[in-house]
Amino acid sequence: MADASPERDSPAKPRLLSDPKFRALVFQIIASITVAAFIFFIVRNTLTNMESRGISTGFGFLDRASGFGILQSLIEYNETSTYGRTFLVGLLNTILVSVLGVFFATIIGFIxxxxxxxxxxxxxKLAATYIEIFRNIPLLLQIFFWYYAIGFNLPGPRQAMSVGDxxxxxxxxxxxxxPVFESGFMATxxxxxxxxxxxxxxxxxxxxxxxxxxxxxxxxxASLAILIGxxxxxxxxxxxxxxxxxPSLQGFNFQGGVAIIPELFALVLALSIYTAAFIAETVRSGIQAVSHGQTEAASALGLRPGWILRxxxxxxxxxxxxxxxxxxxxxLTKNSSLAAAIGYPDLVAVFAGTTLNQTGQAVxxxxxxxxxxLVLSLIISIFMNWYNAKMALRER
Amino acid sequence: MNFKRISVLTAAATAGLMIAGTVQAGATFDAVKKKGYVQCGVSTGLPGFSATDDKGNWKGIDVDACRAVAAAMFGDASKVKYTPLNAKERFTALQSGEIDMLPRNTTWTFTRDTSLGLNFAGVNYYDGQGFMVSKKLGVKSAKELSGASVCIQAGTTTELNLADYFRANKMEYKAITYDSSDETVKAFEAGRCDMLTSDQSQLYALRIKLTDPNSAMVLPEVISKEPLGPVVRQGDDEWFNLVRWSLFAQINAEEAGITMKNVDEMLKSADPNIRRILGVEGVKGEFLGVDDKWAYNIVKQVGNYGEMFERNVGEGSALKISRGQNALWNKGGIQYAPPIR
Structure with a gap:
């Protein structure tokens, strides 16, 4: 550092300002302070302006009762629940769509x-056609297509198609x-x-x-036998x-059972098919990156084609x-926010939509x-980086 | 895409709030006067309230609310520019200053009036929430609708009223919430839901959009109070006064019998009330910061309240809604304006 003791082989003590390390440090500190000051200014100014305009601020609204219903909820929810709860319902619905989408997109994409x-x-050529078609049509249109094509062309509940009632x-x-679990299910x-x-x-x-x-x-x-047996x-x-x-038809709708709503179905389908087209190309390029000599060497060893691949x-x-x-x-996770377009109650629709409008606390x-x-994406990134490190070439 | 639009609007609003300096009284009034037109936030298309006709001109009573303000301020009702907004975007657009006033079939509620930094300037339509069902269902009353799926537009008081009504009557429902009212109609028509709920005036407007309007009917129940009116930002009382009294002038004009046709003759009327409304004697336009002829210009160019009503949603329109609660206070309704004196 610049304030180090005089060195024997340097003829004169270098001036502090011309020390590149010191200068770099100074500029980095100045830059950091500027950014921090800018953020502070923006936040403070926003709060001041909102206050002077009589717009309520703060997170107190999360404890207030929401007063509206949500179509699909993975946890207990009703109109008397809080806005904090609607946030959780929306978040879980977003996670549900993302997990299902990732699962199906991976399978379809690899195949x-x-x-x-x-x-x-x-x-x-069929695979190529699939990839080129679905990769090149905007996702929103695909979501609308599946929703209108499937959701709107099925019969009404009174004329429902049924399998064995x-x-x-x-x-x-x-x-x-x-499934309804009774008290003794614990053992199972x-x-x-x-x-x-x-x-x-x-x-x-x-x-x-x-x-x-x-x-x-x-x-x-053996595993199957243990898992099932x-x-x-x-x-x-x-x-x-x-x-x-x-489930049974009572009045206007089915009661009981588990419902997979058409909005969820259309959204997962569209997200999976769209993303799978990109994954397919990734998989293709990955496989082509493996030198053909490897395949030939494997088959020279007498491995069957399936084994060579695996x-x-x-x-x-x-x-x-x-x-x-x-x-x-x-x-895929971020695209799931398009759910609002077809009325699927994800985080954007429920929280950044209805809740925002009822409370007016946009910021x-x-x-x-x-x-x-951001957090969802970072979690996925961390997991995939861990998996990547695990799969990376290890020298033995 | 709506989410993108919302994000952009919210970002714009946030940026606006971040950068804007302190609010000055009269800021909106002066800014509107300076730029020479009123930036008016309207719906994305609701016949009778705000929708474009086949020539692309905006028509409706909400549109006329802006035109009346423009007539009062500039003496020219055409000095209005329109920003179509969906229900979720509307308040953010007004808060951020993107629009000057918001007459967008917006219900006046406690929360909106007190916590959004906004003020409601009056009521230009007294509405109430109702239900539309397919005639095939054979339902005669909303009380028979337990267990039904309901199509609904996101970001409205409708969502809350629906929940309240079904809860109060111990009935079940499933709400499918779409971004725009057009989508609710599509879903209703496809049978995704058993009924569509919205303000009654909107139900009549949306029914026209069905392929076969006669296949659906509006149930008699009205489950809420929905006073709809123009909204402005808090903090500019001059602008608030102008918007409020533009509406009151129209109501007063109807009460005094001043119409678009007879307004010029009425200038010569001996009735002191009429003379005051038209700015011939007594009160001065300068109290509002506008010309003495402000109310004359409104009636001449936009018409009185009754004319505006009949032209847009009443007998002169496809909606054919009767005056009902929106008749004047002395004709069996509740439309009432303080006197101009």
Missing amino acids: MGVLRLSSNWLIS SLFLSNRGLYIPA GLAIIASIVAVIILARWARKRFEATGQLFHTVY VPAVVFFATGAPMHLDY LVVIPQAMRVIIPPLTSQYLN EIIAITMSVY
């Missing part, structure tokens, strides 16, 4: 990406029976958790044994403490695929909403 490289001309499909959504729940733990231990053991002795163990079949035995041994709540190509392709895949997941609500999307 399409692999098919795109198929040696079968027809399959490859337990599944009902109408323009009010898909109604399926809901514990059995499920126990069997999951057992499967994990089994898989580790099988892997160790494979690495040590080269003997293969049928992990998949153990809970089933416990379930029936405790007297099957669960029944199904079947054991040689995909693990190496993943290193190329994961970073852009993260971006696609982030896009606070938009700030909260933006922070939520």
Whole structure:
């Protein structure tokens, strides 16, 4: 640093101002102070102006009763709940759409990406057509398309299509029976958790044994047997403490059961299909990034094509695929805010829409909403970076 | 996209609040006078209140509220520019100064009047919330609607009234909330919901938009009070006065029998009340900061309240809504204006 003791080999003590390290530090401090002062000024000015215009500020509104209903809620909610609760309902609905969208987009995207490289001309061209069509149409139009095409063309609830009087499909959504757990279900729940733990231990053991002795163990079949068998035995041994709540038509709508509303269906479908087109291209480029020599070497070793893909190509392709895949997941999450267009009650519709309008506290609500999307995106990023680090090339 | 629009508006509002200096009394009044036109926030298309006709001109009683103010201020009702807003955007647009006044079928409520930094200048239409159902359902009363799905526009008092009504009557409902009223009509027509709820005047307007308007009916129940009126920002009493008295002038003119046709003859009337309204004697326009002929200009160019009503939503329109509560106080309604004296 600049105030270090005089050095023997320097003829004269350098002047402080001409020390590049010191100057860099000074400029960085000045820049930071300017930014902080600017933010402080903006925030203070906003508050002062809002106060002088008689606009209420603060977050007290979160404790007030909302007084409106929400179409779909994953937690207990009614009109007497607070605005804080509507925020949670909206947030969970956004997370639901994002998780479902990421799940289906990944599956469709990987399948399409692999098919795109198929040696079968027809399959490859079909995948290419899919990618080019859905990648190049604005997402909002696709959401409208699926909503109007599917949601609006189904029969009314009184003419609903039904399967065995337990599944009902109408323009009010898909109604399926809901499981109702009775008091003795606890044992089955514990059995499920126990069997999951057992499967994990089994898989580790099988892997160790494979690495040590080269003997293969049928992990998949054994796991399935444990996962299904153990809970089933416990379930029936405790007297099957669960029944199904079947939906039935009462008045205007179905009552009971679980409803998948058309808004959710259309939104997940549109988001998955749209994002999957991008993921497919990512997967294709990842696979093509693996040198063809690898495939040839694997087949020279006598591996079957399926195995080559699974054991040689995909693990190496993943290193190329994961970073852009993260971006696609982030896009999907943020795009889910288009839900408001078709009346799906996500965070933007419920909180940055209705709540904003009822309370008029635009600045606070938009700030909260933006922070939520930021936090969601950062969580996805952190997870994907962790996964990326795990999949990265490790030198042994 | 609406979310984008909202974001942009909110960002603009926030930026406006961030940068704007202190508010001065008369700021809006002076700014409007200086720029030479009134920036008027209206709906994105609600026949009778604010909608464009086939030539692209804005028409409706909310549009006329702005035209009346322009007539009073500039002596020319055409000096108005329009900003179409959906329900969610409207208050932000007014707060940020993007528009000067907001006559957008907006219900006057306690929360809006006290916590948004806004003032309601009067009531240009007394409305109430109702229900529209498909005739196929065979429903005669809203009380039979338990369990129904309801299409509704986001960001309105309607959402709250609906919840209140069903709760009070111990009925279930499912609200599907869309951004614009056009979408509620589409969803209603496709059978996504059993009924559509909104202010009664809007229900008649939206019914016209159905492919077959006769397939739907408006139920008799009115479940709320919806006094609709023009809104202005707090902090400029001069502007508030002008907007408020432009409406009062129209109501007073109807009461005194002054119409668009006879207003010139009325200038020669001996009736002191008429002479005062038209600025011939007594009160001066300068109290409002405008010309003495301000009310004359309003009646001459926009018409009195009754004429405006009939032309836009009454017998002269496709809506054919009767005066009802909106008749003058001495004709069985509740429209009443303080005297001009």
